[in-house]
Amino acid sequence: MADPFPETGRLVAEAVPGDNALAVSVSELAGRLKRVVEGEFGHVRLRGEISGYKRATSGHVYLCLKDEGAVIDGVMWKGQALALPFQPQDGVEVIATGRLTTYPGRSKYQVVIERMELAGAGALMALLEKLKAKLAGEGLFAASAKKPLPFMPRVIGVVTSPTGAVIRDILHRLEDRCPTHVVVWPVKVQGAGAAAEIAAAVRGFDALPADGPVPRPDLVIVARGGGSIEDLWAFNEEAVVRAVAECRISIISAVGHETDTSLSDFAADLRAPTPTAAAELAVPVLADLRLTIESYRTRTERCARRYHQRGGEKLAAAARLLPKRDQLLGGQRQKADDLGARLDRGLERRVATARGLLDRQGGALRPAVLGRRVEAARARLADVWRLVESLNPDRTLERGYARVEARGSGDTVTDAAAARAAGALRLHFRGGETVDVAVERGRSRAYLSGKPEQPTLL
Missing domain, CATH: 1.20.5 (Single alpha-helices involved in coiled-coils or other helix-helix interfaces)
Structure with missing residues (x-):
């Protein structure tokens, strides 16, 4: 049999006798591996600690599950990530259910997580303490941020389930103590989506206008009945805690029984051990x-x-210490009587004096005396009139004189300079007759004497 791996190297691949292994592409090999892994590990449950948790902008979640000896990548699609009843964080031990697959793009295998649960109550408490420390570090639980409760709120908003016994207990207790206008915002208090509804209800009450159709509450009660830590977990979610801490309305947290504690209790302005106690604290x-x-x-x-x-x-x-009326007014009364008597005597003397003066003045007003005074006044008037007539300039005209005045202005001309300046004159004669004359402006002629001087020989 020929050696399928000869010692000599070849530049171009060629078929080797006895070798029936065909060359496959990387994609084909990756596809075979993917089918084998998904067929063998179609359903797995892994227990491990979360590491490198990251939520992409698309909503998908990428993380790693690790223990003391190994690490495996994991991915959770957006739909399953939104349905999680808690917020995963690094360091939390969980049990993930899903299927194993490969990612050919990077030659790595990963688990596609379909469901994730906390690995026992210990892991749940560890997650709770970790979130509590984080929010406390941001100051959400600070005592200085707490708002005082109104003494007697006119409107109370209640965030709870509309069908449970909690809302009935609150309404009955408020009616017994102090009937108040109550506005209920119905929400789910456990299960998927409960945390989002509770946070939206708190923010919704906070956003109500003061003069809107729905009255803005003066106080908000976030309430739920008792249950396990898993049942109350919605009130430990970060979204609910932040909504409670950021609300501008005073909030009472009444979640569970007296022994139950949630993170919303720390963020609220006041914690009530039960919903009934919250109603008692509200009014x-x-x-x-x-x-x-x-x-x-x-x-x-x-x-x-x-x-x-x-x-x-x-x-x-x-x-009792004031003086009597007679003591205060006695002297003034006597003085008033004295002044009254003096006034009467003064008036009598004044009347007598005026009557004597009238008699004397009446003698001067007799007709004979008045006649003599009139004649004397007429004589003085005649003397004054004769003096005025003698000073009349027209009287000189009767003695052959003429009065000269400027024709334009009517001013009396008294010298030659004024006559030359006026140019045209008007002469007034006796009887009111007038003659207009013009003034010659030529130089005056020098007249020679009748006899010329005798010439001299010298």
């Missing part, structure tokens, strides 16, 4: 409130009466 007892108000009213009335009584006593004591 005061109306009867006690009325009794307190009545006691305050009685005390206020008693204090007011006491102050009124003491004020009356002080007023009476002060009134």
Whole structure:
């Protein structure tokens, strides 16, 4: 038989006598391996610790499961990842159910995870403590972030299941203590999608407008009945805890019984051991409130009466120290009487003086005296009129004079310069007659004497 592996090397592959093994491609070999692995390991359950957990933008989850001796890659598609009842984290021990397959692109095998569960209560508590430490480090549980509860809220929002006994207990307790307007936001309190609904309900209450058709609550109660840690796990989810911590409305967390504790209890402004206790913490007892108000009213009335009584006593004591009315007004009355008598006498003297003055002035108003005064005034008026007539410039015209005035302005001309400046003159004569003349502006001529001077020989 010929050696299928001869010693001599060949550059080009050729058929060898006795060798019937055909060369296969890498893809064909990878496909055979994939079919073998998927046929042999079509259903597996793996227990291991999560490592390298990563959620892609597509929603698919990629991780590794490891133990002390080996590591295997795993992938969980988006649909199965959204259905997980908890948030996987690195270091958490889980049990993954799925099928084994290969990834030819990288020559590696991996498990396609269809379901993932925590490996016992210990792993669940480890996950809880790890998430608690993370959120506490961010300050979500700080006491300084807690908001005070309103004393008597007008509207209370309740986030719980609409069909359970919890909502009935809360409503009955509120009705017994102090009837209040309650708005219920129905949600699932366990199972797939419960955490998302609870977080959306808390944020929905926080986003309600103050004047909208649905009244904005003054207080929110997040409540659920008792159960195992798996039943209460929705209230440990990071989305719920962050929604409770970021809510601007005061929140009471009432999840489970008194011995149950969830992360939402730490994030809420107040933790109630039970839903019924949450209703008791939310509102005061109306009867006690009325009794307190009545006691305050009685005390206020008693204090007011006491102050009124003491004020009356002080007023009476002060009134005894005041002087009597006659003592205060006696001197003033006497002074008023004296001034009244003086006023009467003064008026009588004033009337007598005025009457004497009137008699004297009346003598000066007799007709004979008035006639003489009128004649004297007429004589003075005639003398003044004669003086005025003598000063009238037109009176000189009667003696052969003329009055000269400028024709344009009507001003009286008194010298030659004013006449040359006016140019045109108007002459006024007796009887109101006028003559207009013009002033010549040429140079004056030099007239020679009648006899010329005798020439001289010298």
